[in-house]
Amino acid sequence: MNKTISAFISGIGSEVPATVITNEDLAQLVDTSDEWIRSRTGIQARRQASPELAASDLATIAGQRALETAGINADELGAIIVATSTPDMVFPSTGCVIQKNLQATNAFAYDLSDACSGFLFALSNGSQYVESGMCQHVLVIGVDLMTRITDFQDRNTCVLFGDGAGAVVISGSKETGGVLGTQLGTDGRFGEILQVPAGGSRMPLTEENFSERKQFIHMNGSEVFKLAVRSMEQAALQLLDHTGVSLKDIDWLVPHQANKRIIETLGKRLQIPGERVFMNLQHYGNMSAASIPVALDEAWRKGLILPDQLILMLAFGGGLTWGASLAKWSLPPQS
Numbered sequence: 001m002n003k004t005i006s007a008f009i010s011g012i013g014s015e016v017p018a019t020v021i022t023n024e025d026l027a028q029l030v031d032t033s034d035e036w037i038r039s040r041t042g043i044q045a046r047r048q049a050s051p052e053l054a055a056s057d058l059a060t061i062a063g064q065r066a067l068e069t070a071g072i073n074a075d076e077l078g079a080i081i082v083a084t085s086t087p088d089m090v091f092p093s094t095g096c097v098i099q100k101n102l103q104a105t106n107a108f109a110y111d112l113s114d115a116c117s118g119f120l121f122a123l124s125n126g127s128q129y130v131e132s133g134m135c136q137h138v139l140v141i142g143v144d145l146m147t148r149i150t151d152f153q154d155r156n157t158c159v160l161f162g163d164g165a166g167a168v169v170i171s172g173s174k175e176t177g178g179v180l181g182t183q184l185g186t187d188g189r190f191g192e193i194l195q196v197p198a199g200g201s202r203m204p205l206t207e208e209n210f211s212e213r214k215q216f217i218h219m220n221g222s223e224v225f226k227l228a229v230r231s232m233e234q235a236a237l238q239l240l241d242h243t244g245v246s247l248k249d250i251d252w253l254v255p256h257q258a259n260k261r262i263i264e265t266l267g268k269r270l271q272i273p274g275e276r277v278f279m280n281l282q283h284y285g286n287m288s289a290a291s292i293p294v295a296l297d298e299a300w301r302k303g304l305i306l307p308d309q310l311i312l313m314l315a316f317g318g319g320l321t322w323g324a325s326l327a328k329w330s331l332p333p334q335s
């Protein structure tokens, strides 16, 4: 597609809480070990937000940092899109809370779900507002406090997740570049393999389902593993086909940070060598919608991602949902 306006990533920022939960800490709670968690997942630690913090608190800080790197004021934003499965509350949306916190008086704001893939869905929305000329600047945030919906009595899931927030500013430019394309997909038939059953209108929280721990994540890990690899690989190949970019031209694969073995299998299938695959899940675990923007921010601040490089982002999550997004990086290195 020939675009007259391109959507550039003009700012980026992230925030993770200070409290670290190590594998050894979890081994005090459930029957697990550092060795098991590292070898099956690659995760060594994750962060946990203190009880007084909500999603909007981390997201506001991430958003402020993204605005600073973009060099714009909050009142220049046309929209704020927040990908989260752990909003502050049912409503108002977390987006509206962040709008108030940032004093983004000219923006409209909303949340979208789609679990761990949410950031790429939000990035696609934001890019289209910019490319259509509807907005000049959009703040796209991925935030999740996964420890709030994690069952710390379930060793199958409690070792996997952590809390964090990442944000990008998308800005319009007549130059070519920025977000070059996005491929999104969902398959609701597999919804049951990864879900939080209670707390919505299907199963409002009651004492009974609370005692059955249905307010927490329930997951069939091995099914998720297989489908994650297959869907992200397909999404990547379809996107590259549509955009006419070859795998060998990809400078960085920045995938959803769920499991080292999923990422390594994906890298092998796509024939992207390990040194071009960014991973930080060892420090943070799976932060769901926050995982890709936090990884992007860290890779950029470390000086790994450089201007004009091609970045392939791949995500997968409950729903099932998945996505691939290709961007030409434009932010200069941090001085």
Ligand code: ACO
Binding pocket: 031, 032, 033, 036, 037, 040, 041, 115, 116, 155, 156, 157, 159, 160, 194, 219, 220, 221, 222, 223, 224, 225, 258, 259, 286, 288, 316, 317, 318
């Ligand atoms: N410590 C020790 N043993 C454990 C633990 C643990 N923390 N968790 C599970 N086990 C046990 C299981 O009970 C099972 O024991 P059993 O054979 O006696 O029943 C055994 O380990 C093997 O279980 P598997 O499920 O076969 O282990 P696997 O090698 O598949 O690894 C894992 C499990 C890590 C969950 C893996 O399947 C995985 O990562 N799947 C993807 C999960 C994921 O990424 N989910 C989120 C993605 S989407 C999103 O981000 C929302």
